[in-house]
Amino acid sequence: MDLKKELSDIKEILKLNPRGMTVTEIAQAVKMNRHSAAKYLDMLVIAGHIDMKTFGSSKVFYPSRRIPMSAILNFSSDFIIVLDDDMSVINVNDRFLEFEHIQKQDILNRSIINSSFPMAFNPSIIPHIKMALKGTESYIEAAIQKNGDLHYFNVRFIPTVFDDTAHGVTMIFEDITARKEAEAALKDSEERFRIIFENVGVGIAYLSNRSMFIRQNRRFSEILGYSQEDLQNKSYLDITHPEDRNASNDNVEQLRAGTMNHFSMEKRYIKADGGLVWGRVTCSPIRGPDGSVKFFVAVVEDITSRKVAEDALRRARDELESRVQERTMELKKANDALMTEIERSKRMEAQSMQAFNLMHDVLEKAPFGVYIVNDHGTVDYVNPAMLKISGVDERAFKELNFFTLPTYIAIGLDKMIKSALDGRHFYLGPVEYTSHVGKKNSVRNFIGIPMEEAGNKKALVFVEDFSKYRLLEEALLNKR
Known part of the structure; x- marks a missing residue:
């Protein structure tokens, strides 16, 4: 029996009958018993050379339509x-x-x-x-x-x-x-993200679309004091200060509705120990292909130190403003008092000026000499009678320095003028005096009075020349 020939004969019979044949029909066509035909047909089906379909209890075989x-x-x-x-x-x-x-x-x-x-x-x-x-x-x-x-x-x-x-x-x-490679890159990326997630300097938390905590990083736990287990079955509202809950909820609902892509706000959180911490939170939704929110990502920065500093600055500013107001009132009172004093001083100055003008008129017409010495030893004023007594003009007289004038030093008048500048009166005379211009046989009386002008100490000196009386006295004595 040639196996290859019999298998080839079966395939050729089926090619001539593409509508299909039963085992019995094939056995009759190739003139072999039904059992052998069934065996060869199974081999050809397994090899993929023919196809078989079952109709009830009957099997129908066809030429294979499969590509070799x-x-x-x-x-x-x-x-x-x-x-x-x-x-x-x-x-x-x-x-x-x-x-x-x-x-x-x-x-x-x-x-x-x-x-x-x-x-x-x-x-x-x-x-x-x-x-x-x-x-x-x-x-x-x-x-x-x-x-x-x-x-x-x-x-x-x-x-x-x-x-x-x-x-x-x-x-x-x-x-x-x-x-x-993509899986390795993804794994590497996930590892890098995990390292960043756990070591970044801000708190990060994932929340479900129902605003329940899913996961948070180490910094988030440090800021608020909650462990991963503590936040299970908790909403962000559970750790939000009551006064900030409405604003937080309004923002999250707007994210959920799609009216904004993210929000940032400063709010107070309730820590695990019951204390408060200020945080600046930025929250964004992660959406699925259909646009619905799959979960939220919240980034929290601890701004408690800044808030404490701002509060301290506000209190300091308020205190400063209060002090400024108080100081302003004090300055206003001082200014009012100063203006009153200025007005009084102006009146006194006017009165002094009137008195000075009157005194000046008197001194200008006085028969005795008058001059005013300042604390430098020079003259600020000299009247006509004094110029006549001294025998010099006004410019030359004002160039003199009575602290260093030899004729004054000789009779001690320089020291007396200094004593008047220190607030003491003096009287010197009658004394024979030889002037610095060589005028001899002058007999004079000197009277010094302390004075003050515009806050500066000065000496008012009166001089009376007795020379003509001395000459008259000598003439009378000679007649006797």
């Missing part, structure tokens, strides 16, 4: 290797050849357990090949080294029956390197 494996190998983006029952390669697609940079003849009929096989397979795939040869499909994830790079594959081991009913294995390698 060899025809579709090169249309797959996966690597495909077909092995026989000795684990030798009997077919391979172009994607695998491109990956390995080899020709098809370089790999056909070579065993994959051979150390010279191009692809360095992990030995763990051998048991899966053996399982497939026994009819059990399986798959594993494998890593293959290529030019120093790791490539990751999902490998399926599919039991295969060939035309000659021999068993083999089809290995399909799905390249998942990009997915693996």
Whole structure:
């Protein structure tokens, strides 16, 4: 009995009857018993050469409409290797050849357990090949080294029956390197995010779409004193100061309604120990594809120190304003008193000026000499009678310094003038006096009176010349 010929005859009969035939019809057509025909039909179905459909208790067989494996190998983006029952390669697609940079003849009929096989397979795939040869499909994830790079594959081991009913294995390698790299990048990104999340200097909390706490970072716990377990089944309103709850709730509801994308506000939180802490919270919703809120992210910055400083500054400002008002009143009173004093001084100055003008008129017409000495020893004023007594003009008289004038020093008048500047009266005379211009036989009386002008101490000196009386007295004595 020629097995291949009988299998070929069955396939040819079915090609002539594409509408399908039963086992009995096929057995009669190829002239064999029904049992043998059923056996051969099962082999052809398993090999994929024919198709079978069941109608009640009857089986109807058709020519296979499936594309032969060899025809579709090169249309797959996966690597495909077909092995026989000795684990030798009997077919391979172009994607695998491109990956390995080899020709098809370089790999056909070579065993994959051979150390010279191009692809360095992990030995763990051998048991899966053996399982497939026994009819059990399986798959594993494998890593293959290529030019120093790791490539990751999902490998399926599919039991295969060939035309000659021999068993083999089809290995399909799905390249998942990009997915693996993406997963590694995602894992790395998640780890970086976790590190940032746990170590950032502000508090961060996730809340459900019902505003219940899901998770918070370490800084959030430090600010408020709550552990992860403490906040389970708690809403953000549970830890918000009663006076700030309405404003907080209004903002969250606007986020939920989509009328704003985020909000920031300063509010008071109730700490785990019952104390209060000021925080600046910025909250944003994370929405799903349908636009509904999946959860909220809240970022909280502890601003208690700033608030305490602002409160202290406000109190200091209020106190300063109070002091400024008090000081302003004091200054106003002082200014009013000063203005009163200025008015009084003006009146006194006017009166003094009147008195001075009167005194000036008197001194200008006085028959005796008068001059005023300042604390530098020079003259501020001299009357005509004094100029006549001294025998010099006003300019020359005012150039004199009575602290250093030899004729004054000779009779001690310099010291007496200084005593008048210190507030003491003096009287000197009659004394014979020789003036600085050489005028002799002058007999004078000197009277000094302390005075003050515009806050400056001065000496008012009166001088009476008795020279003519002395001459008259001498003339009378000579007549006797």
